[in-house]
Amino acid sequence: MKKLILFAKGVRALRSGATNAKSYPFWDELAELLKDYEVQEISEMPLDELEKLVKSSLTVVCVDSFIQHFCWSVDKKAVVLWGRSDPNIFGHESNINLLKSRDNLRPAQFHWWEDVPHSPDVFVSPQEVLKAIKDNFPE
Amino acid sequence: MADFSKMSEKEMFDHDEAIFKEWLRSAGIIGDKFLVVLNNGAGDHLVFKKNILPRLKERHKKVILAVCYPELFPGEDIISIAEAQAMTDIDKYDVYKMGINLNWQGTLTELYEKAYSLR
Numbered sequence: 001m002k003k004l005i006l007f008a009k010g011v012r013a014l015r016s017g018a019t020n021a022k023s024y025p026f027w028d029e030l031a032e033l034l035k036d037y038e039v040q041e042i043s044e045m046p047l048d049e050l051e052k053l054v055k056s057s058l059t060v061v062c063v064d065s066f067i068q069h070f071c072w073s074v075d076k077k078a079v080v081l082w083g084r085s086d087p088n089i090f091g092h093e094s095n096i097n098l099l100k101s102r103d104n105l106r107p108a109q110f111h112w113w114e115d116v117p118h119s120p121d122v123f124v125s126p127q128e129v130l131k132a133i134k135d136n137f138p139e
Numbered sequence: 140m141a142d143f144s145k146m147s148e149k150e151m152f153d154h155d156e157a158i159f160k161e162w163l164r165s166a167g168i169i170g171d172k173f174l175v176v177l178n179n180g181a182g183d184h185l186v187f188k189k190n191i192l193p194r195l196k197e198r199h200k201k202v203i204l205a206v207c208y209p210e211l212f213p214g215e216d217i218i219s220i221a222e223a224q225a226m227t228d229i230d231k232y233d234v235y236k237m238g239i240n241l242n243w244q245g246t247l248t249e250l251y252e253k254a255y256s257l258r
Contacts, residue, residue: 012180047210069182073189090182090247110238 002038005133006054007031008062009041014114021106021116022063024081030061030126034133042067058137061129064090071095079132083122085109096136098124172216173199175255176223176232177206183234183247184211190248194257205229 009027011020024030031039037058042050051074054060060078062068064085071078072092079096080087084106087097099105104122146154173195177184184206195202203216205223223229230236234250237243243250252258 066180066182066185069185073185088246089244108239108242110235110243 002036003058003137004056005034005037005039006057006060007039007041008060008065008067010067011063011065012113016114018114019118020113021084021118021122022065022113023118024063024083024123025118025120026123026126030129033126033130059096059133061133068092068095077136079129079136081123081129083119084116096132098129098132100124172201172203174223174227175202175204175206176220176229177204178220178229178233179207179235181208181211184208186247187251188212191251191255191257195255 007027007030009024011022014020040057042053042060045053050070054071054074054076057076060067060071060076061081062071062078063081063083064087068078068080068091072094075094077095079098080091082091082097082099084104086102086105086109087099089109091097100122104119106116175187175192175195177187188211192202192204201216203218204212205218205220206212207220209217220229223232232254234247234254237254238250241250241253249258
């Protein structure tokens, strides 16, 4: 039976309608690489159901959003894909925090996200995410 | 500026009382309750819930929470952000504004600690 990996792709929608700079651009490619696992996307659900689902999974792959905090709060190790926001400020050590480079962090971490352009270049590759999963959750 | 020479004893008492209540309000104390305002994201609420709220409860007998996501705080004394706005200036509770003003480089938890005088 394949182990369950959850994807939490969602980030807060911007008022401008533009893509939020926190959005990971390679979800489809990552899903392709994770064929040894059952991949399921998290949908909106009550918190108690979310906790059960999260705890039943091998891990949750997400960006800097509610889910990374939720996993920390229920003692579930998540794989968090960072780009422009700083895991040292907003992240949790209990998660696996994948940041491509601190050079990509925006200078003003507490400013709103409306003006931050989305750039695929600031995120780690799907291959690096796969490696982190294999290294941290061995068969 | 109040002219104390023309005030009755009761007027002076009321004047002092108003100043004291204003001071309490500025310190986050409304009536006998300590006010918390979380006008931010659900994840920020969770960080507060796990890392800050238990410590505030040790300090204050009654904590009242003005939050955007009340479902994250079952069993707590909750009011809306609008109700908090009617009580006090909620800007001073805005940790994101504080983070900008201080160019904060510490963790979000440490910023909450500063905002609620826990460090």
